[in-house]
Amino acid sequence: MCLAIPARIVELEGDKAVVDAMGNRWKARTTLLPEAKLGDMVLIHAGFAISLVDEEEAKETWQLLAQIANFEDTQNKISG
Amino acid sequence: MLERIHNAQQLMNEVCKTLGRQINVMEVCGTHTVSIFRNGIRSILPGKLKLLSGPGCPVCVTDQGYIDVVLQLADRDDILIATYGDMIRVPGKGGSLETKLPSANVKVVLSSEDALQLAKDNPEKKVVFVAVGFETTAPATAVVVKEAAAGSLENFCILSGHKLVVPAMRALVSEKNHNIDGFLCPGHVSAITGYRSYAEIVEGFGRPCVVAGFEPLQIIDGLAEICRQLAAGKAELKSVYTAVVTEQGNTTAQKIIAECFEPADGYWRGLGNIEKSTLKLKDKYSQFDALERFDITETPSEDTSGCRCGEVLCGLIEPPECGLFGKSCTSELPIGPCMVSSEGACAAWFKYGPEKKRER
Numbered sequence: 001m002c003l004a005i006p007a008r009i010v011e012l013e014g015d016k017a018v019v020d021a022m023g024n025r026w027k028a029r030t031t032l033l034p035e036a037k038l039g040d041m042v043l044i045h046a047g048f049a050i051s052l053v054d055e056e057e058a059k060e061t062w063q064l065l066a067q068i069a070n071f072e073d074t075q076n077k078i079s080g
Numbered sequence: 081m082l083e084r085i086h087n088a089q090q091l092m093n094e095v096c097k098t099l100g101r102q103i104n105v106m107e108v109c110g111t112h113t114v115s116i117f118r119n120g121i122r123s124i125l126p127g128k129l130k131l132l133s134g135p136g137c138p139v140c141v142t143d144q145g146y147i148d149v150v151l152q153l154a155d156r157d158d159i160l161i162a163t164y165g166d167m168i169r170v171p172g173k174g175g176s177l178e179t180k181l182p183s184a185n186v187k188v189v190l191s192s193e194d195a196l197q198l199a200k201d202n203p204e205k206k207v208v209f210v211a212v213g214f215e216t217t218a219p220a221t222a223v224v225v226k227e228a229a230a231g232s233l234e235n236f237c238i239l240s241g242h243k244l245v246v247p248a249m250r251a252l253v254s255e256k257n258h259n260i261d262g263f264l265c266p267g268h269v270s271a272i273t274g275y276r277s278y279a280e281i282v283e284g285f286g287r288p289c290v291v292a293g294f295e296p297l298q299i300i301d302g303l304a305e306i307c308r309q310l311a312a313g314k315a316e317l318k319s320v321y322t323a324v325v326t327e328q329g330n331t332t333a334q335k336i337i338a339e340c341f342e343p344a345d346g347y348w349r350g351l352g353n354i355e356k357s358t359l360k361l362k363d364k365y366s367q368f369d370a371l372e373r374f375d376i377t378e379t380p381s382e383d384t385s386g387c388r389c390g391e392v393l394c395g396l397i398e399p400p401e402c403g404l405f406g407k408s409c410t411s412e413l414p415i416g417p418c419m420v421s422s423e424g425a426c427a428a429w430f431k432y433g434p435e436k437k438r439e440r
Contacts, residue, residue, distance in 0.1 A: 046164070050333060
């Protein structure tokens, strides 16, 4: 559960942001990363940006996340 | 990319040959465990390099006693339980939150802020946030506790199950019969703590600590780096996850944790009591501590009989060595926490194993 998801800040007002990962958008906070700016790629964990991250790294993580989502889906299907 | 893998493989092979003994590396991150299995990384490692899946999943190490407190609170009509989805299936002695789910007073949230919002939206209820997770997750809890305090939001509190990774690593290498040669350290915990946080393991116990990301190449690079250090008879702090993890980590997050929480002794499932390994709210925030508010004591529970998750988490056995694994304990009907969590070692083995045992 410690996995953070890379996403781009597409809206930012104070420490309240909207972030985008491959077209999925959700609200997040930048309270823990005050240096984050509009347009930055950040790692989001449990609704908070925790670190800046570069584009290449973000893309690699998205690929891995797709695999893990697949893994967890399988788990849920087994249990369901 | 292939060349990089080949070079790392060659290095690891040479080191294993030179040292002439089995090398045990523990990964302390559930996401590493899943990535290692998913990508078949074990199959390209030398036979003498063994990976141990450590206590790297906060769900797996949450004591039954904690779950039992959550279940006890969930039975009260005046309480709403806000929990991350990860905790829903974890069994205590009296079942799991899943069994309570049809009832309206257990809500799954994606962030601590959602839990706080739940309290604002339901002033007639007392909202208890099931606050689990390592250093990555703890700052998110700290932010909302501070906000609840600032806004005098009296119907919000947390049940802290937050845990610290380094004290658990220290406990493992303090055991006389431990067999850990080095640690592959978690990426996103280290994004908060910085790789300097492993200094006491490197300096005090002479074990290499290398932080890696979750992509297969990162993990292979991390393992090769640990082998390189072992061959040189050295133990060093290193991050191969330089895109994210710095030496200092996220100091804003560290400060906010330190402002709200203090380290306290606490129980880890399978590992028992570990000194200063959990986070307890400081006195000035004690009104937001669910244990204080509802005057409850958490009693550590014995593990289910026959379940060997504790030994799995310490790297002493592999999941198939447990008598329950794949028989009475499966993904469909998990008994132990390492099978319940999708990031648990048993769940990963169950999904991707059994591996072909190679000649050692």
